[in-house]
Amino acid sequence: GKEQNANKALKWLKDGRELVQRAEDKRLLIAGTDRGKNHKLIELIYGYTEDAEVSAEARLVVFKMADLLHRRKRPVPAEAITALKLIVADPASDAATVKRSKEILEKAASTKAPKKRIAEKKADIMRNWQLAGPFSGAEKLFLHAFIPETAAGEVTWREVTDADFSGDQIDFMKTMKGANRVAYVKTVIPTKRARTARLELGSDDGVKVWLNGTLVHEKDARRECKIGDDVLSLSLVEGQNQLLVKVVQYAGNWGFGARLALTP
Known part of the structure; x- marks a missing residue:
């Protein structure tokens, strides 16, 4: 029947994926699945959503499939949910x-989350940071570029220790009381080859993120x-990747936390 034929096609595509290495071939494979209506294809394409060469195409296909499932009032798989979050954040x-x-x-x-069809790589809490701050005195803290952003002067950095954390989050209020202030944290992500990584973060309040000097999130x-x-x-590029994070505090609590998962 149709279901059996669809499963055969899915198996053929999965087997063929192992042979696909060039970006243009990946795009052809993704374009081919774009014409399919079998939601199981999400499993196949999800692996490309964090592939820097074809992430945009893969996310769009997963979005279309998730949209179709949603319109049919069917559960949206967990991997599709993750891809949709990447779309929103980009x-x-x-x-x-x-x-x-x-x-x-x-x-x-x-609604109740559907059971995962594939195991998503676990993200690890990031605890190795250096901290600078507090910085203040600007009318618009989020927009103002303090010294850590501009490298126009000397910045004093210190290691973040376990004492700075509350659970899995850095609690800036432990050492820097007050309101309307900014803190910066930085770290290095080493890798032996170019690859992608998933960064999951939270902040109280505003946040900006730079990777190797380029603003990637705000x-x-x-x-x-x-x-x-x-x-x-x-x-990520081969070697040492510099990650800089700005965390703005307007009032109340002030904190930051992150998890990181490298692609296989």
Whole structure:
């Protein structure tokens, strides 16, 4: 029947994926699945959503499949949920796609999550940071570029220790009391080859993230720190990757936390 034929096609595509290495071949494979309506294809394409060469194409295909499942009132798989979060977090995503992705995510959050079809690589809590701050005195803290962003002067950094943490989050209020201030933390992500990584972070309040000097994420918000509120796909280069994070505090608590998962 149709289900048996679809399963055969899926197996053929999975077997063929192991032979696909070039970016143009990956795009052909992804384009081929775009014409399919078998939701099991999400399993196949999910692995490409954090592949820097074809992530945009893969996320769009997963979005279309998730949208189709949602319209049919069927559960959206966990891997599709993760891909939709990446779409929402990516500043380059189309506005209409972001809006629809948010609608699907809101609906999925209000229903029972489906059982994962594939094991997602576990993200590890990041605890090795250096800290600088506090910085203040600017009218618009989120927009103002303090010295750690500009490298226009000397910055005093210190190691973040276990005493700075409350659970899995850095609690800046332990050492820097007050309101309307900014702290910076930085770390190095080493890798022996170019690869992608998933960065899950939370901040209280606003946050900006730079990877190797390039701004890759910004969120001006007044919120509690919940790791996983923001999910980024990082394109790492071979060697030492410099990660810099700015955390703005307007009032109340002040914290930051992150998890990182490298692609296999």
